[in-house]
Amino acid sequence: MSGRVLVGVKRVIDYAVKIRVKPDHTGVVTDGVKHSMNPFCEIAVEEAVKLKEKKLIQEVVAVSCGPQQSQETIRTALAMGADRGIHVEVSGKDYDSLGPLQVSKILAALAKKEEAQLVILGKQAIDDDCNQTGQMTAALLDWPQGTFASEVSLEAGKVKVVREIDGGLETIKINTPAVLTADLRLNTPRYATLPNIMKAKKKKIANMKPADLGVDLTSRLEVLRVDEPPQRQAGMKVETVEDLVGKLKEAGKV
Amino acid sequence: MLTSTQVFRAGLRSGVRLQSSGATAARATSSPAGSLGYSFELTDQQKEFQQLARKFAREEMIPVAAAYDKSGEYPFPIIKKAWELGLVNGHIPQEYGGMGLPIFDSCLITEELAYACTGMQTAIEANSLGQMPVILAGNEAQKKKYLGRLTEEPLMCAYCVTEPGAGSDVAGIKTRAVKTGDEYVVNGQKMWITNGGKANWYFLLARTDSDPKCPASRAFTGFIVDADTPGIQIGRKEMNMGQRCSDTRGITFEDVRIPKENVLIAEGAGFKIAMGAFDNTRPPVAAGATGLAQRALDEATNYALERKTFGRTIAEHQAVSFLLAEMAMKVELARMAYQRSAWERDQGRKNTYYASIAKAFAGDIANQVASDAVQIFGGNGFNSEYPVEKLMRDAKIYQIYEGTAQIQRLIIAREHLGKFKK
Numbered sequence: 001m002s003g004r005v006l007v008g009v010k011r012v013i014d015y016a017v018k019i020r021v022k023p024d025h026t027g028v029v030t031d032g033v034k035h036s037m038n039p040f041c042e043i044a045v046e047e048a049v050k051l052k053e054k055k056l057i058q059e060v061v062a063v064s065c066g067p068q069q070s071q072e073t074i075r076t077a078l079a080m081g082a083d084r085g086i087h088v089e090v091s092g093k094d095y096d097s098l099g100p101l102q103v104s105k106i107l108a109a110l111a112k113k114e115e116a117q118l119v120i121l122g123k124q125a126i127d128d129d130c131n132q133t134g135q136m137t138a139a140l141l142d143w144p145q146g147t148f149a150s151e152v153s154l155e156a157g158k159v160k161v162v163r164e165i166d167g168g169l170e171t172i173k174i175n176t177p178a179v180l181t182a183d184l185r186l187n188t189p190r191y192a193t194l195p196n197i198m199k200a201k202k203k204k205i206a207n208m209k210p211a212d213l214g215v216d217l218t219s220r221l222e223v224l225r226v227d228e229p230p231q232r233q234a235g236m237k238v239e240t241v242e243d244l245v246g247k248l249k250e251a252g253k254v
Numbered sequence: 255m256l257t258s259t260q261v262f263r264a265g266l267r268s269g270v271r272l273q274s275s276g277a278t279a280a281r282a283t284s285s286p287a288g289s290l291g292y293s294f295e296l297t298d299q300q301k302e303f304q305q306l307a308r309k310f311a312r313e314e315m316i317p318v319a320a321a322y323d324k325s326g327e328y329p330f331p332i333i334k335k336a337w338e339l340g341l342v343n344g345h346i347p348q349e350y351g352g353m354g355l356p357i358f359d360s361c362l363i364t365e366e367l368a369y370a371c372t373g374m375q376t377a378i379e380a381n382s383l384g385q386m387p388v389i390l391a392g393n394e395a396q397k398k399k400y401l402g403r404l405t406e407e408p409l410m411c412a413y414c415v416t417e418p419g420a421g422s423d424v425a426g427i428k429t430r431a432v433k434t435g436d437e438y439v440v441n442g443q444k445m446w447i448t449n450g451g452k453a454n455w456y457f458l459l460a461r462t463d464s465d466p467k468c469p470a471s472r473a474f475t476g477f478i479v480d481a482d483t484p485g486i487q488i489g490r491k492e493m494n495m496g497q498r499c500s501d502t503r504g505i506t507f508e509d510v511r512i513p514k515e516n517v518l519i520a521e522g523a524g525f526k527i528a529m530g531a532f533d534n535t536r537p538p539v540a541a542g543a544t545g546l547a548q549r550a551l552d553e554a555t556n557y558a559l560e561r562k563t564f565g566r567t568i569a570e571h572q573a574v575s576f577l578l579a580e581m582a583m584k585v586e587l588a589r590m591a592y593q594r595s596a597w598e599r600d601q602g603r604k605n606t607y608y609a610s611i612a613k614a615f616a617g618d619i620a621n622q623v624a625s626d627a628v629q630i631f632g633g634n635g636f637n638s639e640y641p642v643e644k645l646m647r648d649a650k651i652y653q654i655y656e657g658t659a660q661i662q663r664l665i666i667a668r669e670h671l672g673k674f675k676k
Contacts, residue, residue: 194344198299198353
């Protein structure tokens with residue numbers, strides 16, 4: 001199967017950063033904070049590049065929706081082996097309210113425009129943990145979906161996906177074109193090598209706006225308030241099992 | 255979000271080294287590089303290189319650094335991974351399979367790797383030193399053969415000049431190379447050769463003119479020597495105070511025959527070649543010392559924000575915060591010094607003055623900052639379960655190799671006075 005794979009990459013606050021809530025409780029502090037590619041998106045890029053290396057697909061296109069800085073995330077994907085990038089520019093208030101619904105509309109439009117065989121995304125982003133974009137994109141396209149993929153193999157006109165589910169592993173076979181979302185154990189993303197970083201400079205990133213794709217960014221959600229999780233309270237020690245059961249009953253837990 | 259581009263770039267440039275967030279004050283970075291004539295801005299590519307090196311250092315090197323320090327085992331798996339990513343042999347020109355990086359970019363990478371472990375980073379850096387004479391003075395055939403080898407496989411090389419009886423006084427080396435037919439026969443003893451036991455080939459400096467009155471500028475010859483040449487005896491791995499995973503050895507040459515094709519430039523040209531390498535390698539060494547110092551500063555700062563005494567974190571006590579302030583001053587200045595010296599070289603200028611200043615300063619402050627870090631950790635700092643005692647042990651060599659702190663001062667004085675005499 002030859003063809004084009006669209007990979008969505010999201011720029012998120014780096015996983016190692018200690019998150020601080022803004023004093024006005026409208027969100028978290030992002031100014032001056034280190035950002036990087038969402039780890040699950042890295043896994044998605046790696047899978048796409050692997051498919052290309054196995055000559056099962058021809059072209060990997062990395063897409064990111066966001067402000068100017070999203071281009072750096074796309075560059076990282078290019079340095080990992082993606083062939084070209086598309087930056088859908090969303091900034092200001094639109095970016096603040098950008099969520100899975102809007103992104104999936106954009107990705108669906110691009111998947112059609114680029115005639116993609118596969119759309120591979122991370123299963124979720126580590127900032128909002130929505131776990132919705134892949135599923136919504138598939139629904140908008142009316143394509144089959146293989147989510148929480150821990151193993152992907154392409155066969156003629158189909159994809160075999162081993163999915164991580166609560167009960168264990170589920171293997172499904174779906175037709176292409178399809179949407180896949182990458183789970184943690186799908187692969188180990190490669191480092192971009194220095195030579196590839198240099199080569200990535202020559203690869204193209206196309207710019208466009210959501211309006212160019214006919215996508216309306218209006219959000220149906222309004223964030224009322226963002227708070228830190230409650231501080232962990234001190235525990236207490238008890239002497240016997242009876243005491244423990246008694247205390248649990250008192251607290252209404254049992 | 256208005257200034258997020260500027261702030262983000264400022265954050266990236268400063269490294270955002272502390273893992274905690276908190277808005278960094280927006281710095282005025284909006285002027286494009288060059289419009290004010292002097293720029294502290296990194297290019298996007300430089301930032302990406304730096305990010306790659308940083309990621310590799312944090313994820314691959316730091317987790318294993320303590321173990322390698324304890325065992326002293328050569329960190330070849332790390333070196334191999336770094337080589338695969340293109341982080342090694344940055345100086346080798348592209349026509350021989352290298353990255354052909356400017357010295358500045360190499361320094362950025364070196365600082366990041368040194369942050370993780372200077373033992374591993376020195377093993378990598380010794381490659382740069384060993385190959386520099388070939389890059390600067392080799393002919394096409396020599397470059398293709400010996401530099402090409404390093405880029406085709408993760409092989410090491412070494413700079414073989416120091417002897418048991420002569421370190422700073424390079425002109426005092428006694429290893430003799432006598433021309434016999436189409437070969438040179440070499441006899442002598444080298445010492446403290448980094449990568450000595452792991453190198454595939456050496457840059458060797460030996461005396462070819464037996465006349466003691468012959469000036470240094472004509473008495474020595476630079477050779478490329480394959481490490482498996484018969485007669486080379488590699489000594490035991492030396493147990494050092496720090497950078498313990500780096501391989502340092504004595505090497506004995508007993509009637510070692512070197513073909514004349516392996517002479518760099520010509521007989522008698524060796525001294526200048528050997529010394530000329532340093533203008534290119536001292537900035538990265540200074541960068542390494544800076545990386546170590548930055549690590550010491552970061553570790554000490556994180557500790558100071560957690561450890562409490564007399565009812566508050568020790569960072570809130572002025573004695574400690576002043577220590578940290580002075581450590582920060584030193585790290586920032588060392589960085590600027592090595593960056594200037596690398597930049598001067600990349601501009602095509604002789605950078606001896608700046609390179610020596612950078613190396614001398616960075617070596618000195620690395621020791622001070624590492625020692626202060628141990629102090630801030632208190633009793634814990636003295637203990638091997640905490641990372642700072644290793645930094646203190648590792649730092650010392652920066653005042654010794656690549657030209658001792660005293661030699662650097664000689665050079666700086668000479669350069670400085672030379673300017674005034676003009």
